[in-house]
Amino acid sequence: MQPEPAAKLATTARGSFRMGLVGRGIQLSRTPAMHEAEASAQSLSCRYELIDTDADPASDLHEIVARAEAEGFAGLNVTFPYKQDVIAHLHHLSDAAKRVGAVNTVVFREGRRFGHNTDFWGFTESLRTGLPDASIDDVLLIGAGGAGGALAHALADLGANKIRIFDTRDGAAASLARGITVAEPAQDLAEAAAHASGIVNATPVGMAKLPGMPIARDLLEARHWVADIIYFPLRTELLREASSMGCRTLSGEGMAVFQAVRAFQLFTGHIADADRMRATFRAMGAT
Structure with missing residues (x-):
């Protein structure tokens, strides 16, 4: 799936932009720094704000967007946890957002609200560049929420032969799998891991505010490659344990950077430099 031309999507051609991130427990996000530094490098002005509903639980999503x-x-x-809920407050969805069923980027233009999904392309580029020779013949995807939907479609487009989707919520995995020919819901996590060549965590388990692992350590094998989309912390417990067992791992850095590259273009109409955004991300440290 190719991203839509940014020239048609930019909200403004002016040199000053104000953006924000909506979510829960997002105070450690590196997204503001990446956007503001990239804007500065392009002689643009950018103010990027965190709208954390953990800090202000009285604000509802409708009010925030409006x-x-x-x-x-x-x-x-x-x-998290608004990538699917935000759709009800938008006027138009990009092809990627419609297909994935989740939005992580909202653009305001001429009185209309446009929803996009840059996670799809972000994960695709992260896996392609970070683990270029990883076998995606059989992949276990843990999490069928907004991020999981983007990753499932990305894996399918990359050529996965089978995607086993596991989610603790009743019906969530089956619902996502219905829209992807090569996907099926996994009822037994141990059985799915035993067959999988790779394991991807698309849940919030492992975040600083939700520590732990989405899968038991004894289900990991050295032959697995293991990816996590979380980047605070960058080395989640899942990645640390997988690495200690000899697994090749992929952190959330790549997806965070590449989705931001695409979002910056949608917001501003200017093409972002991925290497420069990655440098900003890394300058903030490993934790």
Whole structure:
């Protein structure tokens, strides 16, 4: 799936932009720094704000989106747990957002709200460049939420022969699998791991505010490659344990950087430098 031309999507050609990230427990996000540093490097002005509903639980999603639009934001990034809920507050969805069923980037333009999914391309580029020779013949995807939907479609487009989707919520894995020919819901996590060549975590388990692992350590094998989309912390417990067992691992860095590259282009109409954004990400340290 190719990203839509940014020239058609940019909200403004002016040199000053205001954006934000909506989510829960996002104070450690590196997204503001990546956007602001990239804007500065391009002689643009960017103010990027965190809208953390853990800090202000009284604000609901409808109010947040409406307020941002009224205050002249170019757009919003959206993260856990709002990637699917935000769709009800938008006027138009990109092809990627429709297919995935989740939105992580909202662009405000001419009184309309446009929803996009840059996670799809972000994960595709991360896996392609970070683990270029990883076998995706049989992949276990843990998590069927907004991020899981993007990753499932990305893996299918990359050529996965089978995607086993596991989610603890009743019906969530089956619902996602219905839209992807090569996907099926996994009822037994141990059985799915035993068959899989790779394991991907698309749940929030492992975040600083939700420590732990989405799969038991004894289900990991050295032959597995293991990817996590979380980047705070960058080395989640899952990745640490997998690495200690000899697994090749992929952190959430690549997806965080590449989705931001695409979002920056959607917000501003200017093409971002991925290497420069990655340098900003890494300058913030490993934790």
